[in-house]
Amino acid sequence: MHSQTRFKAFITILLFLAIYFQSVAQSIDLKNATWIISPGITSPMKETAPAVLTEEIAKRTGITLKSAAAWPKGNAPVIAFALASDKTLLSRNVPASDENSAEFKPEGYRIVTETAGANKTVWIIGADARGVLFGTGYLLRHLKMSKAFMGKPLLELAGPTKVASSPAYPIRGHQLGYRSTANTYDAWTVAQFDQYIRELAVFGSNAVEGIPFHEDDKPSPHFKIPAREMRIKMSEICRKYDMDYWVWTPATFELTDKTKRQAELALHEQFYKECPRLDHIFFPGGDPGDNHPSEVLPFLKELQTILVKYHPKAKMWISLQGFDTEQIDYFYKYLETEKPAWLQGVVSGPGSPPMAETRYRLPKQYQHRQYPDITHSVRCEFPVEKFDQAFALTLGRESVNPRPFAFAKIQEKYAPFTDGFVSYSDGSHDDVNKVLWSMRSWDPQADVHGIMEEYSAFFFNHTVASAAASGIEGLEQNWKGPLTENGGVEMTYLNWKGLESSEPSLKDNWRWQMLVFRAYYDQYTRLRLIHEQKMERDANKVLAAANQGNLRQAMDSSLEIVNRPTPNLLAKDLRKWLEKQSDALYTSIGLQTSTEKHKPRNPERGVVMDFVDYPLNNRWWLADEFEKIKKMTDPDQQLARLKTIASWENPGPGSYYDDISSVAKGPRVKTISEDATDVAWWDNGMSRKRLSTQLFQREPELDYENLDPRARYIIRVAGEGDALLRVDGRRLSPIVYNKESETFKEWIVPLSLTQDGKISVTFDGPEESQLNWRKQSKISDVWLLKQP
Structure with a gap:
């Protein structure tokens, strides 16, 4: 038997060698x-x-x-x-x-x-x-x-x-805006743009979109050459690589102003004249801008007349972003009656009508281009689903964000209604997403892992292609669900740390730097979150045990506990490494992660090092609340407020608490936060509000089970504005109804509704269409409180 085993092993080795040498041959x-x-x-x-x-x-x-x-x-x-x-x-x-x-x-x-x-x-x-x-x-x-x-x-x-x-979709491009709002592009040289556009072509892109005119008055401190010169250089680069050159050109003034209109036409003509290559003009209807299509369409027709003087085959495009129903109907009526040959097609982006509707309403002779936001993670067109608040508050809207599998599904959903895409991008941090969109628009059946392997083989080397591809996919998985429960974050960190050690030649490769940076940042954030949340639980125990005789001592003690830094030595090493690596990324690619060091346009533009230590517990809020409590004159009120704080997330046996938009603390919430209603952006991201208050929904839905059919329950809601509550479809009248932030509304649940041991809670949306979303009603916390 032993000899048979050795013989089989020998045969296996021979087969392996035969296959290997055949491959080499x-x-x-x-x-x-x-x-x-x-x-x-x-x-x-x-x-x-x-x-x-x-x-x-x-x-x-x-x-x-x-x-x-x-x-x-x-x-x-x-x-x-x-x-x-x-x-x-x-x-x-x-x-x-x-x-x-x-x-x-x-x-x-x-x-x-x-x-x-x-x-x-x-x-x-x-x-x-x-x-x-x-x-x-x-x-x-x-x-x-x-x-x-x-x-x-x-x-x-x-x-x-x-x-x-051959490509499935004829339009495959990316916006590369040389403007102050970008977190990297504004720091690039002509040579860097040339190299990047070349690399986009290697992965199947055939178009680049620039940002002219309106950035001339807002130069970035990082500009290597003036914006006017760079947009002409980009046109030359596109000619070199036979890439279509698009430009995004909004009108941020009233088109009825004849003086400004003529000045704008003159700017366009000068630009058209200077460009060696120009293929498409994209005019966003209302993002930015606030002109009716009755003014926009004649303006575009006049632009097209000027455009074809210098670029006879160039095309004019419009988006319906920001248009209301009347304006959209006007546009389609115009197409029906005027049949404008000067218009090439419609672009669908954030704030546009649904893409399927656009394709169905748009006459067949007009093309339809998607303008997907692949650059943002929250407050955007495609927010990360089930994004842990710790990431939303630290990595925020514009961080290194590889999302290959998520964007493959999004591209697959919408692409059939289009002739292709030119993405919205504000920096190199979304580089993986650019390649994914380009390759899947070339071949919608392309394997996502295979694309990541090709990406890794070309930009890193073939020996690490598989491991790096898996590492990229691991970064996407880091963002799924409650962070404290995601042990995969540490495994992804260890994977990238091992790759970093084994491939020292890649330490100055900016793509490599970005991916390793994210792995370290995610691990650091998770270690902080685990520690800081535990410290808050310990502090709440101190507050829960407080009495009138030790109020100040309880507050001081709990504040000391909740402010304790993590004793984890790894976290301290990670923090030092992140500081060093953020500077390395600024050197290699111009990524602006620190306001103090790198002078970005504003903190929302990927400035993740400003928020790397943002509190992941409520220590700022507690400090402010304690100051309010100390000013109270009634000891009973002081103690009652402390007890409310202590039991905020732990209301006791038989009662339930849900942080409405937190994937970690909202187990009974069925609805998912979307877009700008997900994470607020107050005080440039440095809000001292309670963490749960910074997350909210308009019309959440919650299910409760295993209730005591003999007990009386009260529903309590925190938020801002109105909350029109229903239980099992029945509208209830409140007994407490405060509309200010972090105050409470309460309803008594009729016993008849809890007899089966379960209830469903929903909310009607108040009519607030006239209000900016930031001023509309919000629901952040919901309790179901079992009464004694």
């Missing part, structure tokens, strides 16, 4: 390759595609591939650029294919290897100039490259390769 070693390009590929792609290939290979291997004017003699490998329409390249046949193949469709390509005959050849065959570039991108994403693999440079393509592909 089929791979093509390109270290000594030359490249040849078809004369049918015209400038600038004739220069661009080989430059992208050779320069990116040189960075990763130290090998500089040379061009050749003829097929080399012998067995030397060749990378050949050709068009699908080419029959031959320098007298050698281009591999034939069915005319229905992907490389004959716009932007399509085919990659095929030939290992028999005179030369080992890797063919990049494009349907057009863009197809050649995207084929080059595919090759770069699948090459194994290293400067020192087993002591030698590595440049190898696994073979045989035969793949053909």
